[in-house]
Amino acid sequence: MTVDTVVDIARETLWVIVKVSAPxxxxxxxxxxxxxxxxxxxxxxxxxxxxxxxxxAIFTVLILAGSWILNSITSYTTELFTNFARYLG
Incomplete structure (x- = not known):
């Protein structure tokens, strides 16, 4: 795994965190x-x-946007696990 790959994963992870916490x-x-x-x-x-x-208000947002938040986190985790072999090589 190269330094660029680690930086890309960290950047994408931080972006997902910002995106799901923004609402x-x-x-x-x-x-x-x-x-x-x-x-x-x-x-x-x-x-x-x-x-x-x-x-x-936060509970209301969680109820309304909870499925979108869960889908975002799930799709990112799936992407990480799918590309796991590429990260090792």
């Missing part, structure tokens, strides 16, 4: 921003107020 991180960011604006407008300084809405 959850994005919705968490949006919900946190909305709650922060609400707290600023109403002068509520409760730090734990954002926890439950973020949690519910």
């Amino acid at each position: 959850m991180l994005g919705i968490s960011l949006i919900v946190g921003l909305i709650i922060s604006i609400f707290q600023t407008i109403t002068s509520i300084n409760e730090q734990t107020l954002t926890f439950l809405p973020k949690l519910l």
Whole structure:
């Protein structure tokens, strides 16, 4: 296995991680921003107020995009195992 192959595998792995985590991180960011604006407008300084809405939003995204996330991870793992002999040679 060459250094270029290892770098390619690492790059593809990081890209899959970013791709499958982006929906959850994005919705968490949006919900946190909305709650922060609400707290600023109403002068509520409760730090734990954002926890439950973020949690519910992330669970909703997992329910809606879970099959896509699982398919992405499964296809990448299948690709890695399929090309295993090529990586050794």
